[in-house]
Amino acid sequence: MNADAPIPSAIEVVGLTKRYGAGKPAVDNINLRIASGSYCCLLGPSGCGKSTTLRMIAGHESVSSGDVLLENRNITNLPAAERGTAMMFQSFALFPHLSALDNVAFSLKMKGVDKAARQAKAQDLLERVAMGHLAARKPGELSGGQQQRVALARALITQPRALLLDEPLSALDPFLRIQMRAELRRWQKELGLTFIHVTHSQEEAMALADTMVVMNHGIIEQSGSPHTVYNKPLNEFVARFMGGHNVIETPAGKIGVRTDQTRVAKADAAHIAGLPSIGALVSDVEYQGTYVLLGLQNPNAAHAVVSSAEYSVMLSEQQFAATPFAVGDAVQLAWTPESAHALQA
């Protein structure tokens, strides 16, 4: 294959819009290409339109305008079952009265596939997700992680070209969530399938995605690799939503500087002279184990509006031990030109 050839896109959405009523659309004219065989996370705060976008791709929600293409085929008006996509839900939506095997085989039963053939296929898929030995159990007799594997096998039985996952880990406890997250990633790589996963967790998206799509108020604020989105947030919303950044007003406009790259020194220290800086007051000192997190306020901010820290600086334990700071200290926050990047207005 020509190395310069563009990677084919599994899913493409063009001018996709959803209006539920008068007012601003829930999804507002978005354009997105998701590379074939990649893991894409749709991410954003509650109500930003990520689930609506996924449901329009799945065919569970009608489109107000725009198109959804799967491998260059326009699927916008096809019923969900005929699109070549499969959906896995937050609650897994397993039938409680059916065994794991019958849950997985269910959609083949609906298609009229005979019992022996559908059970053989379902057993094969359960083996692939290491659940073959529990095929006779009902969902209530399985752990959350095991139910998730059954739900995955059930979604895969229709041989989808893309798997759509709506908050698939949010019903799990935090420990299992991290374990199942690694499993999802492994399955996606093994299957070579395109996954589109909706989450409100930055950490989950960073851990899983080849491409992160950050949404807000129905539009895409930024899409790119986790590394790019984290290190080069395009604007203030993305910088604040992703976290780990200070947003600083400068005469040339707002800039983003990572909290671990923001420097801090006592107000009268000379050693950061020459670097751009602002004055601040230490408002919190939090010990976090391997590092200490300083919370800081702009000293000019009106006291009435000051509630939480405006800036943060992450210092290693050793740095903090060498130069401790206390609440109330007047300091300078400084940054090197390389560590700052301009945020679009």
Ligand SMILES: Nc1ncnc2c1ncn2[C@@H]1O[C@H](COP(=O)(O)OP(=O)(O)OP(=O)(O)O)[C@@H](O)[C@H]1O
């Ligand atoms: N069936 C509906 N009828 C009317 N408005 C809806 C409907 N479904 C969603 N909305 C609205 O559309 C907007 C986007 O909703 P959506 O569920 O896509 O957001 P989300 O980013 O997935 O949020 P969450 O993380 O809370 O699930 C919200 O303002 C929501 O209230």
